[in-house]
Amino acid sequence: MSADWFDQMPKTHRWLVGVSGGADSMALLNLLVDQGFRELVVCHLNHRLRGAAADDDADFVANAADRLGLSVEMGTADVPSLMQKSGISLETAAREARQDFFANCASRWQCPRVILAHHAEDQAETVLWNLLRGSHGCRGMQRERTMGDLTYFRPLLGVRRAELRDYLRSKGLPWREDASNAEPIAVRNRLRNEAMPLLAEISGRDLVQALGSAAESDAGLREIAAFALHQAEVRDPQGRLHLPKMRTLPVALQKAALVAFLADAGVGDISRRTISCCIELLSPEGPTAVDLANGKRLRRRAGRLLVESQHGQELD
């Protein structure tokens, strides 16, 4: 079960582990201990979404950590009121609460590494959800992802949910049945309970595996694209986009270079439409400037593209 990852990671380092008390994270925790990881900090967040049951989850996790001789970090975030206050979705509020919680744990324990229990079914649902949202192709979660100072690891992305439960049963280990559903997100649940079974039935194939390979293929293509963009060296020493170099690239790479350039310049809301307008600037016969969000403007000057304010001042 993901033996590679467990073999390769240094077991004497300290690691934070996200543990809800549900089957997935209890399996992860016990697998890590089995594999010889000793410096684990069990991190449990109460999202205030499960009422009194949440206190039982917390007790359950604290007891499990205690039996394994591991340290515990307990946190509470009032996700419902966070949602209301900021007018964000439950999914976003829960994610932000978790990021804050792990950032706090990381700073208290001087440990920038978090292990999470997402498995193959979670990955499949993520791919499908990203696809339906239309903004991320068929991107999945990454096995290793650095955000700010923290790196998140997901060693179980290739492991099926049933394998994790089999493992717990074979060891006689308990879990809290609903704790892993700490975020009862309506859309996610409908994807899991309605869409996935229908699609699997129609295709007659292993849908979780199919969506998992789509995510892997997508991740590989993105890795290549990042490399190609780096190799293309499209910025001049002042950090402007160098048009003669841009023009040697295929259109898709020109667009990727523009997206990266505008993001670095702090331009928000970079839509596909915006990029199509900006691409016109590459042609010497095209327009010489395109208005962007936040009062910014992309201008062609002397064979370069640069971002300026709408008063014509160049921005770093």
Place this chain on the structure above:
Amino acid sequence: MSADWFDQMPKTHRWLVGVSGGADSMALLNLLVDQGFRELVVCHLNHRLRGAAADDDADFVANAADRLGLSVEMGTADVPSLMQKSGISLETAAREARQDFFANCASRWQCPRVILAHHAEDQAETVLWNLLRGSHGCRGMQRERTMGDLTYFRPLLGVRRAELRDYLRSKGLPWREDASNAEPIAVRNRLRNEAMPLLAEISGRDLVQALGSAAESDAGLREIAAFALHQAEVRDPQGRLHLPKMRTLPVALQKAALVAFLADAGVGDISRRTISCCIELLSPEGPTAVDLANGKRLRRRAGRLLVESQHGQELD
């Protein structure tokens, strides 16, 4: 409606157009005529899947072409018996029959260009189907694709089915209601009638648009990957894979280079698993050969990878 494509293509050239008589292809045909394309050859294939109705389809298409003053090519393929004889699926048999038909038309008319009426809904279903099959990520159809001597064009990939029917209605033009379903493929129909509506309802978004952008994003990434592979120049003058160069590349690009190399060497059945084994050859401490399909073998020798027979003879 896809005005760009219609504007850019030379209207005085000869073009083959696939016309079933259904709304999509009738709209395409009339749009092309509206836009000033004159040298069109209307190509209609009877798949022998619609019994007597197929003859009415053929008459309908012939009459429409006649009214427009266009040439017609009528073909017949016995798809059901093709399926039985070769033991292939209906989808594959129908595709092969169409390819043969267009190849014949192309050679009779000395015209290597075919225009097809696939639209945004067709594209969305293709993305979903590829995703469920698990072998092609979320790849869609391409706007322009060369296969052998023929190039297929799909100018309507961004246009919605309803727009095409609105266009026909606004012009008072008739079509054959079921002719576009000349291939009643069970899986496709279930995707269209069951999966797509459920997914659209769950996501609450425009699913056709979402799947269309996933296909576009995927096509862009593949364009970049092909460029990156070309730029990487991983083959030596003898066409072998140059390991010192390979080792400077990210893993995903190494894998892409291996896939292309093995495909060029005529190795069939290049699975993800095969590639993972072959990647081990890159390491000087790894194995020195990996057995492949068809009695072939990939060997590391003197800083190169080459394909040889299992008797140790190098293959071109």
